[in-house]
Amino acid sequence: MRARVISNLCIKGSYYKLTIKPSTSIRAIAGQFLMIRPAAYQAFYEPLLPRPFSIHRLSPDGNLEILYKVVGKGTAILARCGNNDEIDFLGPLGNGFPVRLTKGSSGEILIVAGGIGVAPMLYLTESLRASCPEKRVIVFEGGRETVDLLCVEELKKIATEVILATQDGSTGIKGYVTEALEWYLHKRSSEMQATVYACGPNPMLKRIAEIVYPLNVDTYFSLEATMACGIGLCMGCAVKRKGGGYFLVCKDGPVFRGETIDFDF
Amino acid sequence: MPDLSIEIAGIKLRNPVLLASGTAGYGEDIARYCDLNRVGAIITKGIALKPTPGNPPPRICETPAGMLNAIGLPNVGVDTFIKENIPFLKKFDTRVIVNIFGATVDEYGEVAGSFTGVEGVHGLEVNISCPNIKEGGIAFGTDLEATRRVVRTVRRSTTLPVIIKLSPNVTDIIPFAMVCKDEGADAISMINTLLGMSIDTETWKPRLANITGGLSGPAIKPVAVRMVWQVYNAVDIPIIGMGGITTTGDAVEFFLAGTSAVAVGTANFLNPNVSIEIIDGLGRYLEERGIDSIRGLIGAVKI
Numbered sequence: 056m057r058a059r060v061i062s063n064l065c066i067k068g069s070y071y072k073l074t075i076k077p078s079t080s081i082r083a084i085a086g087q088f089l090m091i092r093p094a095a096y097q098a099f100y101e102p103l104l105p106r107p108f109s110i111h112r113l114s115p116d117g118n119l120e121i122l123y124k125v126v127g128k129g130t131a132i133l134a135r136c137g138n139n140d141e142i143d144f145l146g147p148l149g150n151g152f153p154v155r156l157t158k159g160s161s162g163e164i165l166i167v168a169g170g171i172g173v174a175p176m177l178y179l180t181e182s183l184r185a186s187c188p189e190k191r192v193i194v195f196e197g198g199r200e201t202v203d204l205l206c207v208e209e210l211k212k213i214a215t216e217v218i219l220a221t222q223d224g225s226t227g228i229k230g231y232v233t234e235a236l237e238w239y240l241h242k243r244s245s246e247m248q249a250t251v252y253a254c255g256p257n258p259m260l261k262r263i264a265e266i267v268y269p270l271n272v273d274t275y276f277s278l279e280a281t282m283a284c285g286i287g288l289c290m291g292c293a294v295k296r297k298g299g300g301y302f303l304v305c306k307d308g309p310v311f312r313g314e315t316i317d318f319d320f
Numbered sequence: 321m322p323d324l325s326i327e328i329a330g331i332k333l334r335n336p337v338l339l340a341s342g343t344a345g346y347g348e349d350i351a352r353y354c355d356l357n358r359v360g361a362i363i364t365k366g367i368a369l370k371p372t373p374g375n376p377p378p379r380i381c382e383t384p385a386g387m388l389n390a391i392g393l394p395n396v397g398v399d400t401f402i403k404e405n406i407p408f409l410k411k412f413d414t415r416v417i418v419n420i421f422g423a424t425v426d427e428y429g430e431v432a433g434s435f436t437g438v439e440g441v442h443g444l445e446v447n448i449s450c451p452n453i454k455e456g457g458i459a460f461g462t463d464l465e466a467t468r469r470v471v472r473t474v475r476r477s478t479t480l481p482v483i484i485k486l487s488p489n490v491t492d493i494i495p496f497a498m499v500c501k502d503e504g505a506d507a508i509s510m511i512n513t514l515l516g517m518s519i520d521t522e523t524w525k526p527r528l529a530n531i532t533g534g535l536s537g538p539a540i541k542p543v544a545v546r547m548v549w550q551v552y553n554a555v556d557i558p559i560i561g562m563g564g565i566t567t568t569g570d571a572v573e574f575f576l577a578g579t580s581a582v583a584v585g586t587a588n589f590l591n592p593n594v595s596i597e598i599i600d601g602l603g604r605y606l607e608e609r610g611i612d613s614i615r616g617l618i619g620a621v622k623i
């Protein structure tokens with residue numbers, strides 16, 4: 056599908072927000088992603104493959120927002136796209152986060168975002184707020200330093216509480232976001248129910264899986280993998296499945312129940 | 321309208337643009353983006369006797385104008401494939417070529433034999449050139465005697481058209497094409513991926529868990545075109561050409577070098593509808609030049 060760039064702005068540091076208008080209207084749920092290729096660079100094969108990005112938000116006027124961090128070739132080229140440039144994309148792809156939780160359960164919702172993993176979590180927080188208005192929603196956001204904490208003000212407006220962590224201690228708790236989660240979980244009774252939604256680097260997800268293992272907690276993790284196609288053709292985006300075999304992140308995920316993933320890859 | 325139809329290995333194709341094995345799965349996933357009724361044929365992801373899980377991740381990495389893959393041929397096994405995947409493919413008015421592989425010569429024969437009488441299968445493509453599995457694969461495709469034994473065994477095991485997929489990882493590919501012809505193969509397809517490797521300069525580790533992988537995409541096109549041209553001039557056997565085909569121009573180049581059909585692989589990952597665009601593009605290319613059939617291009621390079 057084709058889309059036109061409405062705006063593409065540096066928010067801070069190496070973080071950008073891209074807003075595109077698709078040629079036809081799109082409906083998507085939080086946690087779904089797009090495979091993106093700027094049209095102007097296609098003839099050069101550099102980079103060759105499209106890149107996966109979470110849908111950050113859908114605006115009421117039908118625009119799609121992507122929040123991204125420049126880390127290499129593909130994202131550097133994306134950052135160079137200007138207004139009205141054309142972008143080819145596939146999507147929305149993947150399953151997305153489940154947001155209809157059992158009503159009336161005492162559990163709270165814990166959302167954990169590491170670095171650019173926050174990209175799909177604002178929309179997720181909004182969706183959960185709408186689908187489970189009676190539940191407490193606690194957001195844990197972590198980054199290396201203050202500049203790596205995005206969407207904090209927006210999250211504070213909708214979440215019950217936002218707990219921040221930075222590795223250099225410049226904002227919030229000093230340490231990993233998983234330590235903040237651990238600290239929070241230890242304060243409460245281990246019988247208490249909770250649902251954890253997490254997106255971030257795989258080591259972060261692995262640590263969360265370890266932390267919640269003895270507790271009464273459901274986990275939904277959005278996983279990352281190198282992708283070539285994003286639609287189940289190449290079988291390149293495999294992650295190990297507990298008990299043997301593999302999942303394809305693009306097709307079976309990107310959201311998985313934490314206990315189904317073997318993180319020792 | 322110029323005539324794009326072609327018959328290869330006794331299989332009548334509506335047009336000469338195929339989907340390459342391993343880049344279109346078993347059809348389901350690509351069908352949402354690409355009208356399978358319009359492609360010349362789909363060559364399915366490799367199938368073996370028993371299900372296999374494939375290699376650990378990371379399985380792919382991008383390289384300049386190409387990619388390395390070490391997927392390791394995950395497959396559902398021949399029984400499941402026939403029961404669950406063929407019925408889906410039968411819904412389309414297209415040709416289905418099943419790509420097969422085995423760990424031993426006998427296994428190749430057995431897999432090939434399993435498709436006897438299976439409705440909806442029009443031919444077999446025999447992968448003797450996968451660089452990513454320990455047994456079978458490339459070990460057969462880079463050894464003339466092993467190639468001979470596999471082709472002979474498969475030929476005896478089936479009445480379906482047999483297409484042998486050759487490895488480019490040899491010094492001289494012509495003898496391999498000759499062996500295929502001698503042993504009764506109906507056509508050859510070439511090229512499979514080129515063995516490659518990439519190292520992360522931060523971690524000093526290979527970028528694939530399998531260490532080495534197969535290179536595909538635009539980067540390998542000149543190698544493929546050269547090999548097609550060599551075989552076309554030396555061996556009288558129809559060729560299905562592939563290796564980096566991404567545009568109509570790329571496909572034309574392969575026909576001029578001597579292929580009777582082409583297959584689109586890695587380019588499906590950039591645009592799953594690209595094969596249709598190439599089919600339309602070929603029609604226009606011929607029309608603009610007043611050429612009435614795709615056959616007018618085959619081997620027509622002016623030397």
Ligand SMILES: Cc1cc2nc3c(=O)[nH]c(=O)nc-3n(C[C@H](O)[C@H](O)[C@H](O)COP(=O)(O)OP(=O)(O)OC[C@H]3O[C@@H](n4cnc5c(N)ncnc54)[C@H](O)[C@@H]3O)c2cc1C
Binds near residue numbers: 102109126130279280
């Ligand atoms: C389902 C899914 C959703 C995603 N959503 C987003 C999103 O919303 N916003 C966003 O910014 N990114 C997101 N990503 C990650 C994004 O796809 C990669 O950052 C991007 O592909 C990198 O491309 P590049 O060409 O810039 O980097 P490359 O040139 O490919 O790589 C440059 C360097 O960055 C490293 N790198 C590559 N990919 C990643 C990665 N995923 N994480 C950390 N380091 C990496 C490489 O190892 C290399 O050292 C998502 C990934 C997936 C699978």
Ligand SMILES: Cc1cc2nc3c(=O)[nH]c(=O)nc-3n(C[C@H](O)[C@H](O)[C@H](O)COP(=O)(O)O)c2cc1C
Binds near residue numbers: 342389513565
């Ligand atoms: C991800 C991937 C998976 C592949 N799987 C198979 C396979 O199962 N069997 C096979 O014979 N070839 C397989 N191939 C090789 C392709 O069919 C093709 O020969 C090769 O990629 C060159 O063409 P291309 O550059 O257009 O991709 C695979 C290629 C890729 C990139």
Ligand code: FES
Binds near residue numbers: 283289
């Ligand atoms: S990215 Fe190709 S199968 Fe998932």
